[in-house]
Amino acid sequence: MKIDDKFEKAEFCPECGAPLVDNMNCWEQLGGIISWEYEYPELLAEHFKTVACYNLQHPAQFTDEAIAGLKTALIEHLDNGLSVAEIRRRNGKSYEGNRRVLKDISKRNLVQRKWKMTISDVYIPHCPERAAERVKEWAATIREEL
Ligand SMILES: [Zn+2]
Known part of the structure; x- marks a missing residue:
């Protein structure tokens, strides 16, 4: 096992503190939620929140x-109803000219923070039915904790 593999499969996420679910780390749980979006339009409608919550954590x-x-963007979306289309339009503008969004790997610093809800509260295997509601709840708790 490479060190990377070990790290990815830490029992609790070194950033958001979420536990593994079915041996899936946070990134894989995010993939699980996104794969439900094809079948559940109400979950697809919350895609921005899902990804924003994941990235903020x-x-x-x-x-x-x-x-x-x-x-x-998340605050304006939740508090003032800023549309996802408008968020995309603004991001398109601010990232024009290839401004960098990602940090160099050497400058990444994992800091674990405790949150009321994490992705493992949203990704409940085989329970996609109420996932959209769980995403909304997740976003609301993050909004409070920002
Ligand atoms: Zn995590």
């Missing part, structure tokens, strides 16, 4: 600026 790979922009 796994900020190490992003620049501080990218995370600050994502926080603002």
Whole structure:
């Protein structure tokens, strides 16, 4: 086993603190939720929240600026109903000219933070039916904790 594999399969996520679910780490749980989106349009409708929540709870790979922009976008989306289309339009603009969103690997610093809800509260294997509601709840708890 490579060190990377060990790290990825830590029992609890070194960033958001979520436990493995069915031996799936956070990234794989995110993939699980996204794979449900094809069948559940109400979950697909929350795609922005799903990805924003995941990224906000796994900020190490992003620049501080990218995370600050994502926080603002989520807050405006939840509090003021800023549409996902508008968020995309603004991001398109701010990332014009290839501004970097990801940090160099050497500058990534994993800091674990405790959250009320993590992806493991949303990704409940074989229970996609209420996943959209769980995503909304997840976003609301993150909004409170930002
Ligand atoms: Zn995590």
